[in-house]
Amino acid sequence: MSFKPGENVGAYHIIEQLGQGGMATVFKAYHAALDRYVALKVLHQAFNEDSTFISRFQREARVVARLEHPNIVPVYDYAEHEARPYLVMKFIEGDTLKARLNKGRLTSAEIEQVVDSVGSALAYAHRQGVLHRDIKPSNVLISNNNVMYLADFGLARIAQAGEATLSSDSIMGTPQYISPEQALGKKDLDGKTDIYSFGVMLYEMVVGRVPFTADTPFSIIHDHIYTPLPLPHTVNPSVPEPIERVLLKSLAKDRLDRYQTVEEMVEAFRQAWMDSGVPVQGTSIKVRPASIREEIKTKPLEAAPKTVMVQRPASKRVSGWVWVAGGLTLILCFVAGLFALRGRSFRQTQMPTQTATAAFATEVVEFATQEAATEESESAEVAAARELVKQTPADPNAHLQLSLALWDDEQFSASYEALAHAANLARPTNRDFYLNAAEEFKIREAWIPAAGMYLRLAAVDRGDPLTPELQESLREALYKASAEKDMPLFVFFERVDAYDLPFGFVIRGRYALYNGTVEEAKLQLANAEKVKADLYEAFLLKAEIEMKAGSLTAAKTILISLSSDLAAPDWIRLMAEDYLKTIQ
Numbered sequence: 138m139s140f141k142p143g144e145n146v147g148a149y150h151i152i153e154q155l156g157q158g159g160m161a162t163v164f165k166a167y168h169a170a171l172d173r174y175v176a177l178k179v180l181h182q183a184f185n186e187d188s189t190f191i192s193r194f195q196r197e198a199r200v201v202a203r204l205e206h207p208n209i210v211p212v213y214d215y216a217e218h219e220a221r222p223y224l225v226m227k228f229i230e231g232d233t234l235k236a237r238l239n240k241g242r243l244t245s246a247e248i249e250q251v252v253d254s255v256g257s258a259l260a261y262a263h264r265q266g267v268l269h270r271d272i273k274p275s276n277v278l279i280s281n282n283n284v285m286y287l288a289d290f291g292l293a294r295i296a297q298a299g300e301a302t303l304s305s306d307s308i309m310g311t312p313q314y315i316s317p318e319q320a321l322g323k324k325d326l327d328g329k330t331d332i333y334s335f336g337v338m339l340y341e342m343v344v345g346r347v348p349f350t351a352d353t354p355f356s357i358i359h360d361h362i363y364t365p366l367p368l369p370h371t372v373n374p375s376v377p378e379p380i381e382r383v384l385l386k387s388l389a390k391d392r393l394d395r396y397q398t399v400e401e402m403v404e405a406f407r408q409a410w411m412d413s414g415v416p417v418q419g420t421s422i423k424v425r426p427a428s429i430r431e432e433i434k435t436k437p438l439e440a441a442p443k444t445v446m447v448q449r450p451a452s453k454r455v456s457g458w459v460w461v462a463g464g465l466t467l468i469l470c471f472v473a474g475l476f477a478l479r480g481r482s483f484r485q486t487q488m489p490t491q492t493a494t495a496a497f498a499t500e501v502v503e504f505a506t507q508e509a510a511t512e513e514s515e516s517a518e519v520a521a522a523r524e525l526v527k528q529t530p531a532d533p534n535a536h537l538q539l540s541l542a543l544w545d546d547e548q549f550s551a552s553y554e555a556l557a558h559a560a561n562l563a564r565p566t567n568r569d570f571y572l573n574a575a576e577e578f579k580i581r582e583a584w585i586p587a588a589g590m591y592l593r594l595a596a597v598d599r600g601d602p603l604t605p606e607l608q609e610s611l612r613e614a615l616y617k618a619s620a621e622k623d624m625p626l627f628v629f630f631e632r633v634d635a636y637d638l639p640f641g642f643v644i645r646g647r648y649a650l651y652n653g654t655v656e657e658a659k660l661q662l663a664n665a666e667k668v669k670a671d672l673y674e675a676f677l678l679k680a681e682i683e684m685k686a687g688s689l690t691a692a693k694t695i696l697i698s699l700s701s702d703l704a705a706p707d708w709i710r711l712m713a714e715d716y717l718k719t720i721q
Contacts, residue, residue: 139219140164140179146218149177149225157660165228174228175213179221181654194222201290204265208258210278210288229286234277238342248342251277254285256403259335262290263328263399270326272334273314274341312357313337313347317390320358329392332402336387336395339406343380344373348388352593355626356557362390377413380406518542526555533563537574544583553627556586560593568597572607579610584618589627591615595636612640613708616674619647639669647678650685658682673699673709680716689720696720 140162144151149166152174156163161178168175180194198215201224205211214225234251237243243251255277262269269276269290278286316333319326341347348367349360366388369376383405389395396402515523522539529535536559543552556574563570575590591611595603603611615633618624630648634641646661659682665675676695683692699705699713 140177140221140223146177146223147216149175151177154660157657161223162660166225168225176226176228177223178226179218179223181657191217191222198222198224200265200267204262204267204290206258206261207284208254208286209262209290210286227286229278229280229288231278231280233275234279234285235274237279238274243342250285251342252339252403252406255287255335255338256399258287259328259331260399260403262287263331268326268328269331269334270319271311271314272331272338273311274338277338312354312361313349315358315361316392317362318392320361327392328399329395329397332387332395332399333392335399335402336384340369340384340388343376343384344369346372351557352560352629352632353557353589353627354629355553356561377409379409379412383409515548516542516546519546519548531562533559533567533570534573535559536562537570537577540574540586541577541581544578544581544586552583553586556589557627560590566597568594571597575610575614579614582617584614585621585624585627588614588618588624592628592632592636596632609706609708611636612674613706615640615644616647616677619644620651622652624648639665639672640674642668643672643674643678647681650678650682655682655686673702673705677709677712680713684716684720693717693720 140146140151142151142153142164146166148170149168152165152167154162154164155176161180164177164179166175166177167173195215198212202212202215210229211227212224213227216223216225237247255272259269259272267290269287271289272287276288278288280286314334314337316326316330319330337347349357349364351357351360366385369381369384370378383402386405387395387402396405519539519542522535522542525535526532526539536555540552540555540559543549543555559574560571571590571594575587575594578584578587578590588611591607591614594607595611602608615628618628625648630641630645633644642661642665646658646665649657649661658678662675662678662682665672665678669675676699680692680695680699683689683695696713696717700710700717702710705713
């Protein structure tokens with residue numbers, strides 16, 4: 138029996154699939170012997186490519202299972218089913234911090250709770266010699282009784298043990314929160330990589346956004362490595378200087394310049410918070426009168442414990458910081474994000490390729506050094522385009538011409554870099570630029586950059602939908618790009634979901650088919666069919682899945698139907714005909 142709702146896996150009865158993450162598929166299950174629900178995290182089959190992984194998995198799972206802390210999701214058990222290892226963890230009924238941020242502004246007490254709870258959990262884990270390596274709001278769970286948990290220590294630790302067995306695009310780390318050394322693929326990580334990611338989370342809460350945002354994972358990772366941190370007060374003038382100083386130290390590019398321990402970082406943040414008053418994103422800081430500030434400076438303070446105290450449900454909790462803000466009006470803070478995760482149960486829905494990876498980091502370094510190529514090895518067109526960029530460095534069209542020339546010269550990495558720079562220079566409403574870029578790359582059958590530009594065009598034309606012809610061009614580019622491993626460097630899957638959710642499932646499924654497993658592809662196809670059962674792209678993907686699984690008769694039946702359907706888009710009928718030629 139496999140991991141499917143209604144089936145039994147050992148002592149656990151599978152209830153439903155909750156989501157699919159970078160390292161595992163997550164199921165809700167019922168443990169009858171103890172009469173409780175649990176979360177099963179089933180590691181992807183890629184781990185099994187190394188015959189020694191199971192023994193290492195067991196060894197590392199024992200380490201993770203020993204993490205006993207009130208703010209860490211506990212691991213109850215670990216086992217293997219049909220040659221697939223899985224963890225049994227506490228099932229948290231509630232929301233994620235990401236969902237909470239997306240719903241509205243946090244209160245001062247909630248900020249304090251994040252600092253205390255996450256800081257306490259991280260500090261404890263580091264003392265046990267365990268790194269997390271993927272700190273982000275979606276990995277902070279808030280239960281229905283208001284307890285915060287840091288999730289996925291298990292996957293972070295176990296993924297580290299199984300790196301040799303995984304394709305490089307599955308290494309832990311999320312672009313917006315990844316540390317520079319992790320982005321560079323360094324192996325000698327220490328607790329300071331978690332301090333950096335935790336610092337990004339604090340920056341997001343205090344300033345109102347993450348420090349680096351861009352339309353591609355490549356651009357974000359590049360910024361973490363090379364771009365100076367945007368000063369918090371320049372993004373949000375309400376951020377006071379003491380808080381800014383803590384953020385700057387936490388997010389230093391060189392890890393030696395950061396806080397040495399999580400305890401030190403948390404204590405510094407607390408003190409800066411007290412010195413500054415309550416910082417409120419998007420509003421003026423409510424600073425105390427000078428007399429009160431002086432009293433705070435001279436009044437003896439109780440020594441802060443080295444280990445952050447564990448938080449309790451807010452309704453029963455007396456805050457250690459409440460006196461600081463006494464007499465002040467507490468203002469709600471933090472702007473809502475784009476898409477709220479509103480489910481009451483914890484859902485982990487990111488695809489593996491949405492994580493920042495060592496492969497991405499390698500690409501970033503290659504992109505950053507690509508221009509070192511000698512003029513003698515480049516075409517005249519590339520040289521002319523480089524000269525045009527030097528003359529008009531702020532012109533997005535000049536950078537686009539360089540990108541196209543580099544593509545024609547088969548310098549693909551450098552072409553991506555130039556296109557990313559061009560797109561960043563272009564105004565978000567520059568429809569002509571995105572249309573021209575998309576069409577130029579489509580002509581070259583450069584499907585990844587074409588897909589990225591078509592998606593930007595769709596965002597520009599949101600109020601005035603794309604013509605049917607442009608919509609088909611977008612769908613063709615995305616579908617064909619989804620077979621390429623480098624697609625996540627330039628296209629966010631979430632952007633495809635926002636454009637057309639069932640089509641987004643198809644794209645995720647096709648990427649999984651060629652860069653993951655058939656099982657993952659089938660899961661995403663099933664998701665698409667649940668939302669919309671008659672997508673031509675879904676039928677084509679089903680045929681490709683059947684072909685890869687060796688079911689050529691079933692594939693042929695679907696392909697014949699598609700190739701003869703005059704209502705199907707031309708590119709789908711042509712792909713179906715081409716596939717038929719290969720199996721007949």
